[in-house]
Every structure is written in structure tokens, then in C-alpha cells.
Amino acid sequence: MNPLAATTRLVRAQIDNAGFVVRLLLRATLALPRLPRRLRFLLDNAFNAGVRALPVTVIVAAFAGAILAMQTGIELRRFGDTAVLGTITALSMCREMGPFITGVILAATVGSAIAAELGTMKVSDEIDALEVMSIDPVNYLVLPRVVALAVMCPTLTVLSNVVGIYGGSVIAEQNLGVSPDIYWVSAVEALTSSGTLLPKEVYVGLLKSFVFGVTIATVSCAAGLRARGGALGVGLAVQTAVRNSVILIIVLGFVITWFFYFLA
Numbered sequence: 001m002n003p004l005a006a007t008t009r010l011v012r013a014q015i016d017n018a019g020f021v022v023r024l025l026l027r028a029t030l031a032l033p034r035l036p037r038r039l040r041f042l043l044d045n046a047f048n049a050g051v052r053a054l055p056v057t058v059i060v061a062a063f064a065g066a067i068l069a070m071q072t073g074i075e076l077r078r079f080g081d082t083a084v085l086g087t088i089t090a091l092s093m094c095r096e097m098g099p100f101i102t103g104v105i106l107a108a109t110v111g112s113a114i115a116a117e118l119g120t121m122k123v124s125d126e127i128d129a130l131e132v133m134s135i136d137p138v139n140y141l142v143l144p145r146v147v148a149l150a151v152m153c154p155t156l157t158v159l160s161n162v163v164g165i166y167g168g169s170v171i172a173e174q175n176l177g178v179s180p181d182i183y184w185v186s187a188v189e190a191l192t193s194s195g196t197l198l199p200k201e202v203y204v205g206l207l208k209s210f211v212f213g214v215t216i217a218t219v220s221c222a223a224g225l226r227a228r229g230g231a232l233g234v235g236l237a238v239q240t241a242v243r244n245s246v247i248l249i250i251v252l253g254f255v256i257t258w259f260f261y262f263l264a
Contacts, residue, residue, distance in 0.1 A: 045148035065164030073176040086186035089168035098161040103212035107245035111220040115241035118224025119234040153213030
């Protein structure tokens with residue numbers, strides 16, 4: 001095949017996939033008034049996204065905070081300034097690490113499950129059966145999953161922040177000789193020094209996690225709804241969902257940070 005034609009076909013396919021995801025998100029947004037009718041499905045998906053992902057989130061967040069404090073503390077100890085370790089760990093977890101860790105975990109666990117579930121329904125013609133019965137798949141399947149992840153991702157992010165900061169305090173005390181009082185005082189002062197009800201680092205991080213949750217759910221649902229080709233197609237849909245979700249988490253995280261800290 002002509003390389004130019006192959007490149008053109010690939011670009012058109014990517015644009016088509018992106019357009020499908022955007023249309024799916026818009027349709028789910030327009031269907032929000034019907035959400036009370038899907039309350040049971042919403043709670044089921046919130047349980048799957050939040051409670052079942054909780055152990056992995058806690059473990060990863062604890063070690064992420066410990067690694068962050070360890071690597072930062074090693075360099076700070078060379079300059080004799082380990083007293084600011086709590087400040088750096090708290091700001092880093094709330095601003096970047098907490099939302100990023102939570103988003104990646106949900107993409108790998110919940111996003112893959114969503115893509116596999118909807119992909120299986122697609123290749124077995126269950127989605128077509130819903131349409132034949134005049135049931136909108138977006139309203140019935142996509143909307144509860146998008147709202148559930150949009151709520152649970154910020155919730156898990158708050159937990160990741162707290163656990164990560166605590167993990168950093170353990171390393172600071174045991175390996176770097178930083179008093180717990182100094183660590184926690186500096187961490188609390190860093191997050192409350194702005195004088196506002198919700199510090200900038202916290203609300204920017206929560207905004208990121210909200211965007212990540214919506215992105216993961218929409219991308220995963222889109223991948224599942226476009227699956228074709230039997231079991232192999234379902235596997236490719238899962239792969240596409242996780243890959244695209246992680247890429248968008250990194251890109252959107254950079255864009256949000258750039259907007260709030262360099263433009264706003």
C-alpha cells in the first residue's frame with residue numbers, strides 16, 4: 001500500500017474515533033436529566049469503580065508517597081533542609097501524584113472492565129437488541145458509568161492524597177530523621193496558607209480527577225461500543241481503552257496544570 005495512503009487512512013481512523021468519543025460524551029451529557037431512572041445502575045457502577053478499586057489505590061498511593069518523600073528527602077538532606085519535606089510531599093500529592101495515580105489505576109481496572117463488558121455485549125448483538133427494543137444504549141449503559149467514575153475518581157483522589165502524605169511521613173521519620181510534628185505542621189501549612197476554603201493545589205487536583213474520571217469512562221465505553229470481531233475484538237477494545245485513557249490522563253493533566261499555574 002502507498003505509505004501516504006496508509007498514513008491518511010490511519011489519520012482518518014483516529015479522527016473518526018475521537019469524533020465518536022466526543023459525540024458519546026455529548027449524548028451522555030444531554031441524557032443527564034434521565035439519571036434518576038438509572039439510580040440502581042449508577043450505584044452498582046459506583047461500587048465497582050470505588051470500593052473494588054480501593055485496596056489497590058491505597059497500596060499504590062502509600063508507596064508513591066513514600067517514594068516521593070524518600071527521593072526528595074535524599075536531596076534535601078544534602079542541603080540540610082529536610083524541614084520542608086512535608087510541604088513538598090503534600091503539594092506534590094495533591095497537585096499531581098494523587099490524581100495521576102488514581103486515574104491510572106481506574107483506567108487499568110475499571111476502564112478495562114467497562115470496555116470488556118460493553119465489547120462483549122456488542123459482539124454478541126446485545127447492543128443491537130437494546131436498540132431494537134427502543135432502548136438508548138447511551139442512556140442505559142454509558143450514562144451511569146460516566147457519572148459513577150466522575151464521582152468516584154475525585155473521592156478516591158482525596159483518599160490517595162491522605163494516604164500518600166502519611167506514607168511520606170513514615171519515611172521522613174524512619175529514614176530521614178524528620179520529626180512527625182515538623183512534617184505534619186509543614187504539610188498542613190502548605191495546604192492552608194492561601195487563606196481560602198479550598199487551597200488551589202487541592203481544587204486543581206480534584207478538577208483533574210473529575211476530568212480523568214469522565215475521560216476514562218467515555219473512552220472505555222466508546223471502545224466497547226465499537227468492538228467487532230468476536231473475542232479478539234473484545235481484547236483489542238480493552239487494549240484501546242486502557243492505552244487511550246492513560247495517554248489522555250497525561251496530556252489533560254499537563255494542560256490543566258499549564259492553564260491554572262501559567263495562564264490563570
